[in-house]
Amino acid sequence: MNKPFTLTGGAKIGNANASFPFANLSVDKDVLKINASFVGNLIFQPKDIISIEPYTKIKLFGQGIKINHRIGTYNSTVIFWSFKTPDYVISEIKKVGFLDNINNIESNAEASIIRRQEQGGFPIKKPVAIIFVVLWNILFLSDIIPFFLHLNNERNLIGNGVRMAIGLLLITSLLTLISGGFRKMILKEGVYLDDIYRFVMFIIFVSSLMLIFIKEHNFIK
Numbered sequence: 262m263n264k265p266f267t268l269t270g271g272a273k274i275g276n277a278n279a280s281f282p283f284a285n286l287s288v289d290k291d292v293l294k295i296n297a298s299f300v301g302n303l304i305f306q307p308k309d310i311i312s313i314e315p316y317t318k319i320k321l322f323g324q325g326i327k328i329n330h331r332i333g334t335y336n337s338t339v340i341f342w343s344f345k346t347p348d349y350v351i352s353e354i355k356k357v358g359f360l361d362n363i364n365n366i367e368s369n370a371e372a373s374i375i376r377r378q379e380q381g382g383f384p385i386k387k388p389v390a391i392i393f394v395v396l397w398n399i400l401f402l403s404d405i406i407p408f409f410l411h412l413n414n415e416r417n418l419i420g421n422g423v424r425m426a427i428g429l430l431l432i433t434s435l436l437t438l439i440s441g442g443f444r445k446m447i448l449k450e451g452v453y454l455d456d457i458y459r460f461v462m463f464i465i466f467v468s469s470l471m472l473i474f475i476k477e478h479n480f481i482k
Contacts, residue, residue, distance in 0.1 A: 265289040266353040270325070270343030272297035274382060275336035283460055286341050286350075290358035292374065295328075295341055298460030301382035302452055303335055304374055307362045313354060315347030316340050326350050334381045377451040384452040393433070400426035419475055427475075431468040434461050 265288060272284035272295055279297035287294045293305045309330050316327035325342040343350060354360060383390070403422035436443040437454070438461055444454060454461075 264357070266357050268341075268343050268345065268350065268353075270341055270345075272300060272342065273325075273338060273340040274301040274303070275338050277301070279460075281342070281344075283463070284341065286343070288354050288357050288359050290362045291370075293328075293354070293359055295339065296456050298457045299384060301336075302384045302456050303332075303339060303382045304377055305330060305332070306371065306374060307359055309378075310360070313351055313360070315351065317347065332378050334379055336382065373451065377449075380449045380451075384449055384457055385447055386449055389447045393429075396429060397426050400429065424472070424475060427468050427471050430464060431472065434464045434468065437461050438465070 266286075267288075268286045269282045270284050270286065271281045272279045274295075274297060277300045279300040284295065284297040284300070287296070291306065293310070295301070295303045297303075305328070309332055311329040311331060314327050314329070316325045318325075324345075324347055325340050326347050328339040328341070330337075330339065341350075400422040404420040405422075433447075437447065437457070448457075
């Protein structure tokens with residue numbers, strides 16, 4: 262049995278991008294997975310693949326593979342970027358036997374993969390994502406609109422609304438990291454902490470820095 266092939270890089274799914282090192286490619290003889298954190302978590306069986314072709318946008322900095330597939334719930338544009346040449350990546354995928362496998366997966370595993378595919382590639386449940394985006398926009402607009410319409414005496418664009426929006430992002434990320442119950446509530450079936458861990462840690466780091474920056478520059482009184 263050939264050893265599974267894994268590679269860290271970046272990914273483009275539709276118009277969304279996950280830069281290096283927030284995407285991971287994992288391939289064995291039965292499945293090919295692209296884990297691009299919140300940009301998308303995709304899983305393919307050999308029968309789902311039409312072709313895997315080299316994709317080069319800018320040599321050295323824009324090399325990757327383009328996966329042409331049959332999954333209707335996934336975006337048609339699926340590209341995985343890495344610092345390896347496209348020919349090398351494709352050859353490694355061939356070595357594990359994925360492209361030559363005639364879908365020799367047990368029925369239970371296949372059913373689980375199909376359920377994940379039917380949910381689409383975005384890892385967060387759609388209602389949760391909608392609620393978060395609505396709350397985020399309301400909090401930001403509660404500062405932006407009064408500032409530009411001169412409805413308050415504050416000279417700073419950053420007020421309670423912006424601080425609460427960043428705080429919401431930080432708290433959500435922390436709960437995702439430490440609470441299994443919270444993850445079960447917001448993540449789709451089959452998506453686990455390992456699939457989004459790097460990006461969650463990045464969000465915690467960035468949002469914490471933003472709150473510290475706001476405080477240090479006297480935006481918080």
